[in-house]
Structure formats: structure tokens, C-alpha cells
Amino acid sequence: xxxxxxxxxxxxxxxxxxxxxxxxxxxxxxxxxxxxxxxxxxxxxxxxxxxxxxxxxxxxxxxxxxxxxxxxxxxxxxxxxxxxxxxxxxxxxxxxxxxxxxxxxxxxxxxxxxxxxxxxxxxxxxxxxxxxxxxxxxxxxxxxxxxxxxxxxxxxxxxxxxxxxxxxxxxxxxxxxxxxxxxxxxxxxxxxxxxxxxxxxxxxxxxxxxxxxxxxxxxxxxxxxxxxxxxxxxxxxxxxxxxxxxxxxxxxxxxxxxxxxxxxxxxxxxxxxxxxxxxxxxxxxxxxxxxxxxxxxxxxxxxxxxxxxxxxxxxxxxxxxxxxxxxxxxxxxxxxxxxxxxxxxxxxxxxxxxxxxxxxxxxxxxxxxxxxxxxxxxxxxxxxxxxxxxxxxxxxxxxxxxxxxxxxxxxxxxxxxxxxxxxxxx
Amino acid sequence: xxxxxxxxxxxxxxxxxxxxxxxxxxxxxxxxxxxxxxxxxxxxxxxxxxxxxxxxxxxxxxxxxxxxxxxxxxxxxxxxxxxxxxxxxxxxxxxxxxxxxxxxxxxxxxxxxxxxxxxxxxxxxxxxxxxxxxxxxxxxxxxxxxxxxxxxxxxxxxxxxxxxxxxxxxxxxxxxxxxxxxxxxxxxxxxxxxxxxxxxxxxxxxxxxxxxxxxxxxxxxxxxxxxxxxxxxxxxxxxxxxxxxxxxxxxxxxxxxxxxxxxxxxxxxxxxxxxxxxxxxxxxxxxxxxxxxxxxxxxxxxxxxxxxxxxxxxxxxxxxxxxxxxxxxxxxxxxxxxxxxxxxxxxxxxxxxxxxxxxxxxxxxxxxxxxxxxxxxxxxxxxxxxxxxxxxxxxxxxxxxxxxxxxxxxxxxxxxxxxxxxxxxxxxxxxxxxxxxxxxxx
Numbered sequence: 053x054x055x056x057x058x059x060x061x062x063x064x065x066x067x068x069x070x071x072x073x074x075x076x077x078x079x080x081x082x083x084x085x086x087x088x089x090x091x092x093x094x095x096x097x098x099x100x101x102x103x104x105x106x107x108x109x110x111x112x113x114x115x116x117x118x119x120x121x122x123x124x125x126x127x128x129x130x131x132x133x134x135x136x137x138x139x140x141x142x143x144x145x146x147x148x149x150x151x152x153x154x155x156x157x158x159x160x161x162x163x164x165x166x167x168x169x170x171x172x173x174x175x176x177x178x179x180x181x182x183x184x185x186x187x188x189x190x191x192x193x194x195x196x197x198x199x200x201x202x203x204x205x206x207x208x209x210x211x212x213x214x215x216x217x218x219x220x221x222x223x224x225x226x227x228x229x230x231x232x233x234x235x236x237x238x239x240x241x242x243x244x245x246x247x248x249x250x251x252x253x254x255x256x257x258x259x260x261x262x263x264x265x266x267x268x269x270x271x272x273x274x275x276x277x278x279x280x281x282x283x284x285x286x287x288x289x290x291x292x293x294x295x296x297x298x299x300x301x302x303x304x305x306x307x308x309x310x311x312x313x314x315x316x317x318x319x320x321x322x323x324x325x326x327x328x329x330x331x332x333x334x335x336x337x338x339x340x341x342x343x344x345x346x347x348x349x350x351x352x353x354x355x356x357x358x359x360x361x362x363x364x365x366x367x368x369x370x371x372x373x374x375x376x377x378x379x380x381x382x383x384x385x386x387x388x389x390x391x392x393x394x395x396x397x398x399x400x401x402x403x404x405x406x407x408x409x410x411x412x413x414x415x416x417x418x419x420x421x422x423x424x425x426x427x428x429x430x431x432x433x434x435x436x437x438x439x440x441x442x443x444x445x446x447x448x449x450x451x452x453x454x455x456x457x458x459x460x461x462x463x464x465x466x467x468x469x470x471x472x473x474x475x476x477x478x
Numbered sequence: 479x480x481x482x483x484x485x486x487x488x489x490x491x492x493x494x495x496x497x498x499x500x501x502x503x504x505x506x507x508x509x510x511x512x513x514x515x516x517x518x519x520x521x522x523x524x525x526x527x528x529x530x531x532x533x534x535x536x537x538x539x540x541x542x543x544x545x546x547x548x549x550x551x552x553x554x555x556x557x558x559x560x561x562x563x564x565x566x567x568x569x570x571x572x573x574x575x576x577x578x579x580x581x582x583x584x585x586x587x588x589x590x591x592x593x594x595x596x597x598x599x600x601x602x603x604x605x606x607x608x609x610x611x612x613x614x615x616x617x618x619x620x621x622x623x624x625x626x627x628x629x630x631x632x633x634x635x636x637x638x639x640x641x642x643x644x645x646x647x648x649x650x651x652x653x654x655x656x657x658x659x660x661x662x663x664x665x666x667x668x669x670x671x672x673x674x675x676x677x678x679x680x681x682x683x684x685x686x687x688x689x690x691x692x693x694x695x696x697x698x699x700x701x702x703x704x705x706x707x708x709x710x711x712x713x714x715x716x717x718x719x720x721x722x723x724x725x726x727x728x729x730x731x732x733x734x735x736x737x738x739x740x741x742x743x744x745x746x747x748x749x750x751x752x753x754x755x756x757x758x759x760x761x762x763x764x765x766x767x768x769x770x771x772x773x774x775x776x777x778x779x780x781x782x783x784x785x786x787x788x789x790x791x792x793x794x795x796x797x798x799x800x801x802x803x804x805x806x807x808x809x810x811x812x813x814x815x816x817x818x819x820x821x822x823x824x825x826x827x828x829x830x831x832x833x834x835x836x837x838x839x840x841x842x843x844x845x846x847x848x849x850x851x852x853x854x855x856x857x858x859x860x861x862x863x864x865x866x867x868x869x870x871x872x873x874x875x876x877x878x879x880x881x882x883x884x885x886x887x888x889x890x891x892x893x894x895x896x897x898x899x900x901x902x903x904x905x906x907x908x909x910x911x912x913x914x915x916x917x918x919x920x
Contacts, residue, residue: 094612095612095613096612098613098616098617099616100616124762161759162756162774166757170632170653171632175592175600176610178592178597178690179600179605179610181597181601181690181693182601182604182605182608182609182610183608183609184608185597185598185601185605185608186601186605186606186607186608187608191524192520192521192522192523192524192689193521193523193524194524195524195525195689196522196523196524196525196526197524199524199525199526199693199696199697200526200696200697203693203697204697205697205698205699206697206698207693207694207697208694208695208697208698208892209698209762209763209892211589211694212589212655212762212892212893213589213632213653214653214654214655214891214892214893214895215893217654217757217893217895218757218762218893218894218895221757221758221759221894222759222760222761222894225759226757226759227756227757227758227759227771227774228755228756228757229755229756230654230661230755230756230757230895231652231654231661231665231755232652232653232654232893232895233650233651233652234587234632234633234651234652234653235632235633235636235649235650235651236631236632236633239632242650246665249668249672250668252672253668253671253672255755255778270612270615271600271615274615274616274622275622275624275627278622278624278627279624279627330647330648330649330650330674331579331646331647331648331649332583332636332640332645332646332647332648332649333646334578334640334641334643334644334645334646335637335641336547336550336637336638336641337550337628337629337631337634337637337638338628346646349579349646353674409632464633465628465631465633465634465637466633466634466636466637466640466649467637467640467641468633468636468649
């Protein structure tokens with residue numbers, strides 16, 4: 053059997069509270085500038101939690117130019133389509149396709165896949181039914197007869213969890229293998245894992261992987277707060293004074309290709325996906341195991357898949373969501389995998405909040421950016437490392453990566469853990 | 479290619495509108511019995527469509543004996559737990575402490591997270607006049623319910639099932655509308671082939687039979703309005719078809735390595751032999767009239783399984799009973815099967831079960847496995863008047879006893895995702911294995 057091809061990344065796109073481009077977000081990170089701010093979306097003055105990292109001051113048309121589409125898209129879709137479009141543009145794939153003859157173009161499209169990690173589960177979409185519910189006043193006869201005149205006939209289409217997949221496909225004519233992963237926070241990271249797997253087995257020659265979410269809405273904030281997951285302070289990963297996470301919104305996307313496909317069109321390479329690992333802790337919706345068993349197994353699986361030894365890992369982008377239980381169990385897992393000598397560790401959620409289904413993909417894009425710059429960014433909100441975590445190499449100031457390999461860690465509800473191993477382009 | 483793992487289907491569990499276990503479902507499908515009727519779960523009397531395919535006489539309490547965990551399970555999650563438990567019992571194997579890491583989970587999950595009762599609470603607190611005012615959530619009129627919130631999360635079903643069955647390996651959920659179940663099984667196949675797991679619990683679960691779900695499809699005009707004749711309302715490929723009938727349920731399969739399944743003496747229904755997966759890139763709800771998209775999915779599935787069109791004896795069609803889907807699918811089938819098309823038995827079991835949306839592909843994969851094992855193609859019920867645009871060999875009148883060497887199951891979703899899965903008879907797989915080993919010996 054032939055060795056599977058190497059998988060490279062040739063384009064990236066990113067939107068979050070800290071900016072509309074990878075460069076803008078990187079600038080915010082390296083300058084210690086957090087996008088966490090008072091919530092703008094609604095008047096949150098009387099709310100127990102009044103902060104989030106929103107994408108504010110950006111028109112829908114900036115995100116998706118075709119205004120005719122806006123009535124078919126929810127807020128999270130706009131982010132996902134934007135990031136995927138940026139990544140595809142950045143990769144130069146479309147310019148390349150334009151040079152192909154018609155037959156080769158058909159083959160190109162059939163061999164181009166899309167994998168999306170979708171947030172979905174939005175609450176506000178259901179509010180479109182409120183006027184009807186008021187009109188009906190509990191009268192089901194009336195509910196049914198007034199339905200057509202009260203709710204937009206295209207309501208379902210606006211709320212399909214697979215909208216980004218569908219619209220990116222239509223926009224770019226990518227018709228190959230595809231998935232829309234609705235696995236809470238690990239959706240984006242799993243999209244990358246599945247994209248790389250599809251390329252390794254020859255299902256496709258290129259895949260755009262995207263993750264998107266828009267969780268900053270009243271019910272979500274309130275419920276996350278009730279579960280004790282949110283802080284009104286700052287997001288301080290691994291800090292002794294950490295008090296919770298902060299919700300953000302946004303999307304990221306990367307274009308993955310087999311190395312031969314990228315070389316054939318002389319594409320610039322940003323980095324390489326070396327491996328992935330996925331494990332659940334079977335712990336239910338929100339509980340995590342204190343020993344970090346699933347986290348450790350995900351990292352171990354990813355390192356084995358990548359044929360990378362723990363001491364060859366140059367840096368780690370932790371999930372670091374700033375909650376007491378998640379960060380503590382993550383530190384346990386990192387100690388289990390790396391022993392007394394873990395690589396420099398950072399985490400990015402203090403900059404743009406926890407973007408849920410988008411988070412793993414955003415972290416992947418930024419991990420590669422960090423490796424290319426040869427710097428492990430500092431965590432500006434860190435005051436003092438939690439001594440209970442043991443020796444743990446996070447820092448408020450920048451560190452040096454030990455090599456050009458990074459591990460990106462992503463966790464989600466359902467006891468989900470996904471780790472990605474990537475290498476920067478040299 | 480010879481070193482690639484073959485994947486066996488060794489367990490099946492079903493909860494559908496025509497029965498709450500696989501043997502009952504199978505018996506009713508073969509007899510062409512309809513599970514469609516007037517909607518009873520809520521008052522649908524004012525809706526343009528008042529019929530559906532509900533799961534009936536389901537014991538919600540018995541589905542999850544662990545009361546604490548049961549609180550976190552929605553209606554569809556409970557269908558899923560029951561179907562998965564049946565599949566594992568049927569396979570005669572389940573995750574143990576020593577094997578939990580090698581068990582994976584992949585399922586197609588529905589899009590409806592928030593039950594209508596929860597929405598009513600928010601409406602009462604925040605929008606008595608119809609306009610949403612978030613103030614109502616924090617001014618004391620509204621009480622949050624953390625358990626209801628957890629239940630509504632996108633991967634709550636995964637959380638409940640992996641915990642209930644103790645699965646600790648690769649786990650994922652997918653949603654590509656009506657293609658979800660098929661794509662989830664395709665993912666499971668790939669996860670097993672690449673060695674990320676040794677066993678997969680794979681399937682789909684959904685219930686959109688609630689006021690919002692029914693509304694959403696009524697608004698699109700996608701549902702049959704044959705309210706006076708529900709048993710005949712779903713008639714895929716019939717010239718008079720006028721929309722699909724919304725159903726609910728769950729289907730799960732146990733998938734494992736062929737060689738080790740045989741070694742442990744497992745009963746193998748069929749091989750899950752191939753996965754094809756494409757995007758139509760046409761319109762959100764419309765299917766391309768020429769079958770573009772489904773064609774690539776079927777071709778990939780055949781190629782992935784190492785099959786030729788003439789190896790296929792049965793196709794479980796997506797066959798929703800909408801004008802457009804059935805036409806597009808038949809165009810695709812004709813293009814893929816070529817001159818072999820008249821030899822392929824085609825049926826849509828949605829004629830009896832209705833459309834189970836995210837669960838459909840998984841349930842119908844189970845139907846293909848049963849059809850192969852029992853050597854009978856289930857009937858396409860309610861097919862009376864042929865449509866020249868759907869000129870394929872429909873299994874009409876009654877189920878058709880025949881040897882099925884290989885079968886395809888199509889699932890085509892809103893948003894243009896297409897899934898086609900290929901299945902092979904164990905006898906033919908064993909013959910291939912013997913050929914391979916004698917070639918290797920020579």
C-alpha cells in the first residue's frame with residue numbers, strides 16, 4: 053500500500069470579536085488586547101453577566117456580499133461563509149481552477165470537499181414564532197391557519213445547521229465529500245480531522261474545513277451562567293483566580309490539500325496537519341472527568357497518528373476556557389502525556405472568548421501563525437498560575453516554541469476531546 | 479486495496495412509526511403496513527397537514543432506566559437509546575471497561591433542540607405581545623432550567639448515549655438534513671477503516687413532529703396534504719404523489735471488523751461495503767432535475783465498495799414522495815445503472831414509515847441489511863400510477879423475494895448533501911475473500 057500523502061494547509065480565514073482577518077487577530081493577541089466588552093446585542097445592564105466578545109460594527113454585507121442571500125442565513129452562517137470564502141480566496145484555488153479546461157474543472161469540483169463544524173441550536177431563530185403564538189393565544193386551530201401569514205415561508209432554510217456547507221458549496225461549486233458536524237465545541241476541530249482523513253484516503257484532493265458559531269444571545273448567556281460556567285471578570289486560563297469562561301462568536305476556516313496537489317499548482321503552504329485524536333469521556337453533557345482521561349487519550353492518539361513523540365512538541369494551544377474544572381483536568385492530562393517537561397503552553401480564549409464550535413479551528417489557525425512567527429504568545433489576563441496545577445508553563449509574556457510542531461486541544465460538551473497536531477511551513 | 483478492513487453489520491435496532499423493535503418493523507415493512515395517521519402528539523387540527531408518522535406505544539420510562547440520566551434525554555434521544563440498546567443486544571457485544579476506548583459513536587441528529595414547551599415559557603416571559611424582550615428572562619418572570627438547557631445542546635444525544643453505553647472512543651454527530659443518517663454511517667465506516675475504533679455504534683435519531691417542526695415543512699409546502707387518506711399519503715414515485723409525510727424515530731447499527739466478527743461467531747447481516755458522499759451545489763431545497771450530485775454519490779459508493787452497477791440487485795431509494803426528489807433520484811439512478819436499471823428492484827420504505835429526516839438514512843441502511851439477509855426486497859407501498867419521469871423497476875404490489883447480492887441506500891438532504899451507502903451479501907463477501915486468499919497463495 054502506498055504511503056498516504058502529506059496534508060498541507062494552503063489558505064486560512066478568520067472572523068471573531070478581535071478582528072476580521074488573521075493578521076488583525078494576531079495583532080490583538082500580541083498586543084494583549086482582548087475583544088471582551090459590554091454586550092451590545094441587547095441591553096444587558098440588569099444581567100448577571102454583561103460581557104462577551106461580539107463581532108460588532110460589521111455589516112452583514114461585509115460578511116456576505118450578496119444581500120439577496122441574507123434572508124436565508126442566520127448570524128452564525130454569515131461568519132462561516134465569510135471565513136470559508138476568505139480561506140478559499142487566500143489559497144488561490146479559484147484562480148487556479150480558472151486556468152483548467154472544462155473537463156478538468158468538472159473533476160476539480162468533484163474532488164473538492166467541504167467539512168463544517170456547525171454551532172446550530174440557536175435560540176433566537178425560534179422567536180420568529182412569537183408573534184404567531186401571541187396571535188393564536190393557545191388556540192391551535194388559529195396557530196395553524198395563521199401560520200402562513202405570520203412566519204416567513206423560508207424559515208426552515210434560514211435555520212438549517214448545514215447552511216454553511218450548502219452555501220459554500222453553491223458559491224464555489226465544490227461538490228465532493230462533505231460533512232456538517234454538530235458536536236458542540238469540537239465541531240470545528242473534528243472538521244479538520246475528517247478533512248485530513250478524507251485527503252489521506254484519497255476521497256478528495258482538497259477540502260475546506262470551517263467552524264462557526266454565534267452563541268452570544270440572551271438565553272445562552274443566561275443558561276451558561278446558571279450552570280456556573282461564565283465569569284463577569286476576565287477569562288484567565290490556568291490562573292489561580294480564574295472564575296469562568298466568556299462567550300464569543302465567529303468562525304475560522306482552512307483549505308487543506310494533499311502535498312502533491314498543492315505542489316502541482318505551486319501553492320504557498322502555511323503548515324501541515326500531522327495527526328488528530330478524538331475521545332469522549334462518556335461523562336454526560338457538562339461533566340468532565342477530574343483526571344482529564346479523555347483529554348490525555350485524545351492527545352496521545354493524535355501524537356501517535358502524527359508519529360510525533362511528546363518531547364518533539366514545540367508548543368501547545370490549550371483549550372483553556374477559564375473554568376475551574378476544565379482547566380484543572382486539562383493540566384492533569386498534559387502532565388500525564390508530557391511528564392515533568394511539557395512544551396510552552398498558551399491559550400487564546402482570553403482574546404475573543406469561547407467561540408464554541410468555531411474555537412478549535414480558530415485555535416488551529418492561530419497556532420500555525422504562532423509557529424510561523426516563532427513565538428508562543430503570552431496570556432495577558434494571567435495574574436498567577438494556579439499552584440494546584442503543578443509546574444505549568446503558561447506565561448503572561450511570550451515564550452519560545454521548542455520546535456515547529458504544535459498540539460491544539462479542543463473540548464466540548466458530552467465529554468468530548470479532540471487534539472490536532474500541526475507543523476508550521478518551513 | 480486488499481489490506482483494507484472490511485466492515486460487518488452485526489447488530490440492528492429500530493424504533494419507527496411501524497414498530498418499536500427491528501423484527502416488528504421488518505415484518506410490517508414487508509407487509510406494506512402503514513404507520514401513518516392523524517397526528518396525536520399535539521393538536522395539529524389547524525395545520526394544512528394534519529397527518530404524520532408517529533412512533534406509537536413507546537415506553538419512554540423503560541427506555542432509560544437510569545432516572546438521573548433520563549432527565550437529560552429528549553423524545554428523540556429516548557428513541558435512540560432504545561434502538562441502540564436493541565442493536566447492541568442483537569450484536570451480542572457491548573462496550574466493557576477494557577474495550578470502551580475502542581468503541582466509537584457516530585450518529586445523524588435532528589436539528590430541533592428546543593422543545594415547544596420551553597419555547598412557550600420564554601414566550602410567556604419575554605414576548606406576551608409577540609415581540610421578544612430579553613428583559614423578561616431576568617426580571618423574575620422566567621426560571622431557567624439547566625437540565626432543559628443541557629437537553630437542547632447540539633450534542634446532547636451523543637452525551638446521553640455515550641454515557642449510557644460507556645463508549646469512550648471516537649464520537650461524533652452530523653447533521654446534513656435528510657442525508658444525516660447516511661452520512662453518519664459513512665463516517666463510522668471510515669473511522670473503522672482507518673483504525674480509529676474497532677466497534678462503532680452508528681445510526682440516527684430525530685423527531686420533528688412538534689408544532690415548530692411541522693410548521694417549518696408546511697411553510698415550505700413540502701408535505702402531503704392528504705389528510706383524509708393518511709395511509710396512502712406517502713406514495714413515492716407514483717404519478718399522483720404530492721409531498722412527504724413527516725415521521726420520527728431512530729435506527730442504530732453495530733459495525734465491526736469482518737474478520738474479528740467472524741472469529742467471535744457473530745451473525746453478520748451484511749457488509750457495509752461503500753460510502754459515497756457529494757454536494758449537489760444546486761439550490762437549497764430543490765434537487766437537480768438531471769440527478770447531478772446523487773449520481774456522484776452513487777458512483778463513489780460503488781467504486782468504494784469495488785462494485786459495478788450490474789452487481790446491484792436492490793436500491794432503497796430516498797424516495798420522499800415529493801415531485802422533485804423522486805424525479806431527480808430516478809434520473810440519477812438511470813444514469814448510474816445504465817442498461818442494468820431494469821434489473822434493479824427499487825423501493826422507498828418511506829411509503830410505510832414516512833420520512834424520519836435525520837434518522838432516515840440509518841433506518842433505511844438497516845432495511846438494506848435485512849433485505850440482503852432475508853433475500854427479499856420490501857414493497858414500495860401505495861404505488862399505483864406510474865410516472866414516466868420515474869421509470870425504474872419499482873417493487874410494487876408486494877415485497878419481492880429475490881437474492882440480493884448487493885444493495886444501495888440513498889439519502890439526499892436539503893442543502894444538497896447526498897449520501898449513498900453500499901451493502902454486500904455475506905456470501906458474496908466470503909467468495910471475494912476466498913478469491914483473494916487463493917490469489918495470495920498463488
